[in-house]
Amino acid sequence: MFKRWNLKGGLDLEGHKDLSRQYSIINAAIPDQLIYPLVDRSGNAMTVLVKTGDRVLKGQVIAGSKGVQGTLLHAASSGLVKENEWRMIAHPSGLKSWCLIIATDGLDEPGPVYEPVDYTQLSAADICEKVHQAGIVGLGGASFPTAVKITPNNVRAVDTLIINGAECEPYITCDDRLMQQYPSEILLGIQVLLRALAIESCVIGIEEDMPEAIEAIQQAIECSGFKQIQVKVVPAVYPVGGERQLIYLLTGRETPSQGLPVDVGVVCQNVGTVMAVYQAIVKGQVLIERVVTVTGLGIKKPQNRWVRIGTPIKDLVSQCGGYNGPIERLIMGGLMMGFSLPDDGVGITKATNCILVATSKEVTKSSEAEIQPCIRCGECASACPVNLLPQQIYWHSQGGAHQKCQSFGLFDCIECGCCDVVCPSHIPLVQYFRASKSKLFLKRREDEAATLAKQRFENRDTRKVQEKVEREQRIRLKKLALVKLQKGRPSAPAKMQDKS
Amino acid sequence: MLWICLLFAFLGVILGYAAFRFKVEGDPLVVEIEALLPQTQCGQCGFPGCKPYAEAIAQGNADINQCPPGGEVGVKALADLLGLDAKPLDESFGIEKEKKVAVIVEVDCIGCTLCIQACPVDAILGAAKYMHTVIASECTGCDLCVEPCPVDCIVMTAINPSVLNWQWPEPIQNRH
Numbered sequence: 235m236f237k238r239w240n241l242k243g244g245l246d247l248e249g250h251k252d253l254s255r256q257y258s259i260i261n262a263a264i265p266d267q268l269i270y271p272l273v274d275r276s277g278n279a280m281t282v283l284v285k286t287g288d289r290v291l292k293g294q295v296i297a298g299s300k301g302v303q304g305t306l307l308h309a310a311s312s313g314l315v316k317e318n319e320w321r322m323i324a325h326p327s328g329l330k331s332w333c334l335i336i337a338t339d340g341l342d343e344p345g346p347v348y349e350p351v352d353y354t355q356l357s358a359a360d361i362c363e364k365v366h367q368a369g370i371v372g373l374g375g376a377s378f379p380t381a382v383k384i385t386p387n388n389v390r391a392v393d394t395l396i397i398n399g400a401e402c403e404p405y406i407t408c409d410d411r412l413m414q415q416y417p418s419e420i421l422l423g424i425q426v427l428l429r430a431l432a433i434e435s436c437v438i439g440i441e442e443d444m445p446e447a448i449e450a451i452q453q454a455i456e457c458s459g460f461k462q463i464q465v466k467v468v469p470a471v472y473p474v475g476g477e478r479q480l481i482y483l484l485t486g487r488e489t490p491s492q493g494l495p496v497d498v499g500v501v502c503q504n505v506g507t508v509m510a511v512y513q514a515i516v517k518g519q520v521l522i523e524r525v526v527t528v529t530g531l532g533i534k535k536p537q538n539r540w541v542r543i544g545t546p547i548k549d550l551v552s553q554c555g556g557y558n559g560p561i562e563r564l565i566m567g568g569l570m571m572g573f574s575l576p577d578d579g580v581g582i583t584k585a586t587n588c589i590l591v592a593t594s595k596e597v598t599k600s601s602e603a604e605i606q607p608c609i610r611c612g613e614c615a616s617a618c619p620v621n622l623l624p625q626q627i628y629w630h631s632q633g634g635a636h637q638k639c640q641s642f643g644l645f646d647c648i649e650c651g652c653c654d655v656v657c658p659s660h661i662p663l664v665q666y667f668r669a670s671k672s673k674l675f676l677k678r679r680e681d682e683a684a685t686l687a688k689q690r691f692e693n694r695d696t697r698k699v700q701e702k703v704e705r706e707q708r709i710r711l712k713k714l715a716l717v718k719l720q721k722g723r724p725s726a727p728a729k730m731q732d733k734s
Numbered sequence: 735m736l737w738i739c740l741l742f743a744f745l746g747v748i749l750g751y752a753a754f755r756f757k758v759e760g761d762p763l764v765v766e767i768e769a770l771l772p773q774t775q776c777g778q779c780g781f782p783g784c785k786p787y788a789e790a791i792a793q794g795n796a797d798i799n800q801c802p803p804g805g806e807v808g809v810k811a812l813a814d815l816l817g818l819d820a821k822p823l824d825e826s827f828g829i830e831k832e833k834k835v836a837v838i839v840e841v842d843c844i845g846c847t848l849c850i851q852a853c854p855v856d857a858i859l860g861a862a863k864y865m866h867t868v869i870a871s872e873c874t875g876c877d878l879c880v881e882p883c884p885v886d887c888i889v890m891t892a893i894n895p896s897v898l899n900w901q902w903p904e905p906i907q908n909r910h
C-alpha cells in the first residue's frame with residue numbers, strides 16, 4: 235500500500251494521541267482579552283493599523299508587516315483596542331515584545347463580510363491576493379506566508395502539490411481531527427490551491443496510524459470525483475512529517491541542501507493551511523481561528539478546539555477543565571520540536587498547533603539525566619533522518635568551532651531531536667546545534683554590518699578628500715583673483731601681458 | 735613661454751596616464767588584514783580607522799593586539815593569517831567591551847553638528863540648529879561622538895535583547 239520507509243533514521247515514538255484524538259473539535263469560547271504580539275515570524279515589527287480606543291469588528295485588519303513576506307493580522311472578535319502592552323510572547327527566548335490588546339465585548343459582531351465566490355472563476359493572481367488578504371500563513375508551525383508560496387513567479391516549474399497530513403509529533407491530533415471532520419472542505423481547499431498553481435497532481439500523505447482520517451479523505455475523494463487527488467499512507471515514524479522527509483518519501487525527490495521544495499517541483503502545504511484556504515476562498519472568511527490540540531497528563535480534559543488567534547493560554551486551559559495536579563512544563567508545539575513557555579499568559583498564535591501540559595511523568599528535567607562524555611557509539615548518526623553525523627557537529631560546537639559545524643551540515647539539521655533521544659550519554663545535542671546556528675547567524679549579521687561600516691567609512695573618506703581639494707581650489711582662485719586685482723589696479727597693460 | 739607651458743602640460747599628461755595605467759592595486763595583504771578587523775572605525779588602535787591600522791600591521795609598524803573591539807578572537811585571527819603567535823590584547827589601547835549603540839537625548843541637543851563631524855561612518859543625521867539623531871542600524875558603537883558633544887547629550891546604550899538578536903543559549907557543559 236505504501237513505499238517502505240526508505241529514509242535512514244527516524245524514531246518509533248510513543249504517540250500518546252489517544253488522549254485527545256477521539257473527541258470532536260469544539261468551538262472555544264471568546265476570551266475577555268485577545269493578545270497579538272507585534273512581531274512577525276522573523277522578529278520584524280508589525281505595524282498597528284488601528285488606534286487605542288478604536289472599536290474593531292471581527293475579521294477587521296488590525297496590523298500588518300511589510301516586505302515580500304509581509305502578512306496581515308485580523309481581529310478575532312469585536313471589541314475595543316487597548317493600550318499596547320509590553321509582555322511575554324510565545325517565543326523560545328521568553329522575551330517580551332509589544333503586544334496589541336483587544337478587550338472583547340462578547341457581541342462577536344462581524345466586520346465586512348466577503349461574498350463567497352466560485353473559485354473556478356478566479357484567476358491564480360486573484361486566489362493569491364485573497365489568500366494574502368485573509369492573512370493565511372503555514373499553520374503547521376513555520377508560519378510562512380502561504381500567498382508567497384503559491385504566487386506564480388515564486389513557483390518555478392512545479393508539478394506536484396503535497397499535502398502534509400502526517401502528524402508525526404507525539405500528542406498532536408489537530409490535523410487528524412480536521413481530516414476526519416472536514417474531508418470535503420479540505421478537498422475543496424486543495425482544488426483551489428491546484429488552480430492557483432495551475433497543476434493537476436496532488437498527493438496527501440497521511441500516517442498509517444490515522445485510519446479514520448485516511449478513510450474519511452478517501453471517501454470524500456470518491457464522492458467528489460476529484461480523482462487527481464491521491465492519498466498515500468506513510469509509516470508512523472518520527473519525523474515523517476518533516477517537509478523534506480515527506481517530499482522524499484512521496485515523490486522520491488530530494489530537496490537540495492539549503493534549497494526549497496520548489497527546487498524539486500513541489501509545493502507542500504499542511505492540512506490546516508488547506509482548511510484556511512478553503513475558508514478564505516470558498517467561504518469568504520479571514521484567518522482568525524485555528525484548531526489547537528490541548529493535551530498532556532497535566533490537563534483535566536484533553537481535546538481539540540477551534541481557538542481564536544490571540545486567546546490567552548490561561549483561558550484555553552480553564553476551558554479544558556484546568557490543570558490536573560502539578561505541572562512540569564507547559565509546551566507550545568509538540569514534545570519534540572516545541573518549546574517551553576515561562577507562563578500561561580501568552581496568546582495563541584497562528585503557529586500554535588498544540589499546547590502540551592506535561593507532568594513529570596512525561597518530561598524529565600534535563601539536569602536530572604546526568605550528561606556524560608560522548609562515547610562515540612554512533613547511535614545519534616543512525617537516528618538522524620538527514621544523514622548527518624551529530625557527534626561530529628557536537629564535537630565542533632562544544633569546542634567553539636562553529637564554522638566547522640557548518641561544513642558538517644549544521645544548517646541541514648531540522649532540529650528534530652532524534653539524536654537527543656537516543657544518545658546514551660544524555661548530551662543535549664540539539665541545544666548545541668541551535669546555539670551554533672545562532673552564533674553563525676550573528677556572525678553573518680556582524681559581517682554584513684562590518685561591510686556596510688567599511689563602505690560608509692570609505693565614502694566619507696573620499697568625500698573629505700574631495701572637500702579638501704575643492705576648498706584648496708577655492709582658496710587658490712581667491713588668491714589669484716586677489717593678485718589680479720592688485721596687479722590690475724595700478725596699470726592696465728600688465729593684464730594684457732598676462733594673457734600672452 | 736608658451737612652449738614651455740605646452741611641454742609641461744605634455745609631461746603632466748604622461749605622468750597622469752602613468753599613474754592611471756600603472757596604479758598599484760591595494761596591497762593584497764592589507765586587504766586580507768582589513769577583512770579581519772571589526773570596522774568599528776574607533777581609532778583605539780592608534781590609527782584613524784581600520785584600514786590605516788591594517789596598513790601599519792602590513793608594514794610592520796604596529797602589533798596585532800591593538801584593536802579592542804576585535805578582542806582576543808580578532809588577535810587570534812590576525813595571528814593565524816600572519817603566521818604569528820596569538821597574544822593577549824594590549825590593554826593600553828583599551829579593553830574588550832560589549833558593543834553599544836549611541837543614542838542622542840533629542841530634547842537636549844542644540845544642533846551644533848559636532849557629532850556629525852566626529853562620526854566615522856556617517857551614522858548621524860541632522861542639520862545646524864536642528865535636533866540630531868543616530869541611525870542605530872548604522873552606528874558601530876565607536877564612542878567618537880560622545881566626547882565632542884558640548885551638552886553631553888549622547889549616551890552609549892546597551893543593545894537590548896530582542897526577538898531579533900536573541901541567541902539560543904549554549905548548554906551548560908558538564909566537564910568530567
Ligand code: SF4
Binds near residue numbers: 614619653
Ligand atoms: S536534530 Fe539534527 S542532527 Fe539530530 S537527528 Fe535531527 S536532524 Fe539529525
Ligand code: SF4
Binds near residue numbers: 607628
Ligand atoms: S549518541 Fe551520544 S554518545 Fe553516542 S556518538 Fe552520538 S553524541 Fe556520542
Ligand code: SF4
Binds near residue numbers: 771772
Ligand atoms: S581599534 Fe577601532 S579603528 Fe582600530 S582596527 Fe579596531 S575597530 Fe578599527
Ligand code: SF4
Binds near residue numbers: 847860
Ligand atoms: S554634538 Fe550633541 S548637541 Fe551637538 S548636534 Fe550632536 S548631539 Fe546635538
